[in-house]
Amino acid sequence: MQIQAVETTRLDWTGDALAIALWEGQTEITGELAPLNERFQGTLQELITETEFEGKLGTIATTRIGSNSPVRKLILVGLGQAESLELDHLRTSAAAIARTAKQQNVKTLGIALPIAQDPALSAQVITEGLLLALHVDNRFKSEPDPKPAQIETVHLLGLGEQSAAIAKAEAMIAGVILARELVAAPANVVTPITLAETAAELAEDYGLTLEILEQADCERLGMGAYLGVAKASDLPPKFIHLTYTPQGTPRRKLAIIGKGLTFDSGGLNIKGAGSGIETMKMDMGGAGATFGAAKAIAQLKPDVEVHFISAATENMISGKAMRPGDILTASNGKTIEVNNTDAEGRLTLADALVFADKLGVDAMVDLATLTGACVIALGDEIGGLWTADEGLAGELQRAAKLGGEKLWQMPLEDKYFEGLKSPIADMKNTGPRAGGSITAALFLKQFVETTPWAHLDIAGPVWADKESGVNNAGATGFPVRTLVNWVLS
Incomplete structure (x- = not known):
């Protein structure tokens, strides 16, 4: 057309x-x-x-x-x-x-x-x-x-x-469609291995730099939280790091980190009937949007360096699976008591955030289908936004409005971290049911030291059950347009 x-x-x-x-x-x-x-x-x-x-x-x-x-x-x-x-x-x-x-x-x-x-x-x-x-x-x-x-x-x-404007839209939507098709594909098609292959194709097609950390590499870096989730799967974990580097001196350096759970069984806290386990192919919606943004940004060629990161794995059940009560040590040395193996996304993000925090970027955003609590709070069309940096919050809100995607800033209430405290470790991986999306964000905050950071919970808008606006039923590609607009701003 x-x-x-x-x-x-x-x-x-x-x-x-x-x-x-x-x-x-x-x-x-x-x-x-x-x-x-x-x-x-x-x-x-x-x-x-x-x-x-x-x-x-x-x-x-x-x-x-x-x-x-x-x-x-x-x-x-x-x-x-x-x-x-x-x-x-x-x-x-x-x-x-x-x-x-x-x-x-x-x-x-x-x-x-x-x-x-x-x-x-x-x-x-x-x-x-x-x-x-x-x-x-x-x-x-x-x-x-x-x-x-x-x-x-x-x-x-x-x-x-308006050929330039149309070309910009075509590049952006190519990224959205990649995200849609990654999220919509079943878990026997999109695996940690094929996600890494997708990243390799993007690198080859658009001149990006690719680094894949294999399990042994992650062990050397002490990524115990991520590898704790990955232990039960027969498929190897793939820690994916794509980088877009502009010509000349970058005006800014950014990182986008996407949750990459290609299937989430819940682990030993298994998702039962009626829990939506059959939809858990979309638990890599953050990674899908991250790679979709990479595809768009690589074509648009802004004067901004961007790192695209995903700690890809499955959360499965086997004799090797992490158990409720296990203690994991993340790559920043913090210890985590696992009180729910179905709160696995934040464990993979923990080590990904530590990795991104060491890159020396000016700001970073993680995005994840993280909590059902966020869906209860904001419904199916609005993503949650948590950050202590109001400048970054404003950038993301403006980027979302320009892209026609909805974000709502939620409170990062430090007092709620009390609910995550463990008597035997630095923290638990889940808190009380009340304020569950807030405590999830506070958990992630423990793995960021110096970089301005924002967390997007996209559990609701990553999927549409029926046609609405520009979205057809199925995967939406949320929030690729927001991410691209943020990078270009």
Whole structure:
């Protein structure tokens, strides 16, 4: 599919389907829309009247136009109140248009949406919405269904030449799609070994530097927390460290650390029936987004050095498995009493954070499908954000808003660490049920000494049970767009 921004107006465009936006309450065609309605012999007004179209955000109406018309079909999309227009409204409207055009077997599509902020950003987010909505993952079906989109050409009308903005969107969404497909793949396809192979492919394709620490390397570094989780699996752990280095002196150095549990059985505290164990292929959502961000950033080539890190393993059950009551020693020397083997992600992140903290970066962010408590607190569409650095919090919030992804800053209440204290070790790996996502963040904080750090709990928004906005049902690729925008800021 070729996407182009053009000077052509909606009045002059010709092709299969023309998509135009209406504001809420705009039920009578007047002003600059009147010539378009006249061109279509009143079809625009008829469509509004017959469907009682009110222009509410995200609503869609379609109709065919007479056979003599230079445009075969008309698509209306509601944008809500004009004074409330946000950049993300263009993204989600483009997604709704794309799905409708696909259903209508459209090959050439013209999109006329208003400009939000500036033409380049508008072209970028419209492109993002189109590509995200049209992505279909049929890898594991013998007879792919639904059929791939037939849309061949999309013209973004009235935006002028915006090839750079469109290319930026295409690079970013390539990263989102990589994350989606890593998270959606079953645990017999995406393993610690294949995650390392994915990193190797990214390094080869985009000129990144790759370091893989094998089990013996991790033992030498004293990564007892990570290796405690990995012990029960027949598959070897892979500690993955990708680095993007710009030409010249980097303006900034950053690290992104993603939880990489390719399957989580719960360990000896096994997840029972009804616990969602069948969905635990997505427990590497942090790693998936980390590598998706790496793919996008390597193409966009910012003047920022970025380290992408994941301590990949499975949490399985065997005679070698860590037991409740075991004490593990992390690579910074801190000891951990394991009181729940199903709180394993924070153990792998502990050693990954110690590793990243020693790189001398200016800031680092970890992201993980860490706690059900965060899902209870924030639901399925909002990720939790914890940090003691308000400057970093602001950067991430702005990056998330620009990307159309939702983060909510949560309290990093130091007093709650009392619930993690152990009588026989420095800490336990879980605290009381109350405030579970906060104590998880406080646990991670123990493994960061000097670097400004933020923790993102993405357990809810990494997966969508049904189509919503730019996300189709399944893996969402959250929060790749946020991470990329943060690096580029």
